[in-house]
Amino acid sequence: MKKNILQLTALCLLIIAITFAACSKNDNKSSSGGSAKLELRLTDAPGNYDAVYVDIQSVKINATTDSTNGWTDVPLIKPGVYNLLDFRNGIDTLLASVDIPAGTISQIRLVLGNNNSVVVNGASYPLNTPSAQQSGLKLNLHANLTPGIVYRLWIDFDANKSIVATGSGKYNLKPVIRTYSEATGGTVQGTVLPPDAKATVMAVNGTDTLYAIPSIIGFYRFAGINAGTWSLYFVPDSLTGYHNSSIANVGVQTGVVTNVPTVTLVK
Incomplete structure (x- = not known):
């Protein structure tokens, strides 16, 4: 009987130790700060138009050395159409806020939808958009993210340079974009x-x-x-x-x- 009690006690202590180790491992993972929080924001350089509507459907980031398979989707707060001219003179809007593994972000991919247009002198014109609608505009960025730190990353459209008039009453969207980040x-x-x-x-x-x-x-x-x-x-x-x-x-x-x-x- 005494031997059985000792065996049972040892088993209980082993279970407790394993449980504590598992909990400690999980909590240490969070406390070690292996991830950083990234806020993705949209802003705009001034453009001489009444409005520039851009259909932003998804954003992907790459924090690896694999430019083909290293992409991670960033869930957007509200995919859809944004008027770039609403975000001039330092105004921006939050596209996404996510926790990602700390490290270096090497590239961003911005995927546009079909509902892009420009308003000129009160008249609206569709914007013909390049193949970025399917594969995404690839933007180079080298941002080092420290574990536990919150960062803001801006996608800065230059509306004036991004709109190209064809001369036949049509307009093309060839995005000129600057990206930059800072710790907050x-x-x-x-x-x-x-x-x-x-x-x-x-x-x-x-x-x-x-x-x-x-x-x-x-x-x-x-x-x-x-x-x-x-x-x-x-x-x-x-x-x-x-x-x-x-x-x-x-x-x-x-x-x-x-x-x-x-x-x-x-x-």
Whole structure:
């Protein structure tokens, strides 16, 4: 009987160890920050037209060295027709927001639909579009994405250069596009223990207050926050009996991940 109990206990401990290892592996994968968040935005250089309507159906990105098979689809928030002239003088619109593996984006492919047109002196004309409607316009970009950082990537149409009049009352769309990216703020991450404190983490800078709910192993992250000096507050569930804690003067830099020392709450 004693031998059976010992065997059963050992088996239970093994199961617990395997379960904990699996959970730790999954959470460490997220906490190690193997991905970056990418915001894809559309903007426009000025053009001398009443409107320029472009039918954007899909966007693909390539973060590999395989220019043939290394493409990943980026789900668009709203595929369809956009008036480029709505996004002049620094105005842009969000096309997509996705988590992608960190690394270097080498190319973007923009796939257009058939509903492209230009309005000139109040009259609308269809825009004949090149083969990019099927295969996609291939745009070169070399953007290095750091794990845990939020980036914005702009697709900047030059409407004036992209519209070509044929001389017979017809217009062609031969897109002239510039792409560029930048990091938007920095990232603060760390761990608050023990998990049974059920803590909420607050990041405060002046009037800005952000909240994070840690994972089951206590990992938390604030991404895309403004550069500056922040204070962190660790507030446990009031029913757990743990006391609050805080860390002042946490420096945040754009494009940098700041790792905060582990905080252990006490009763």
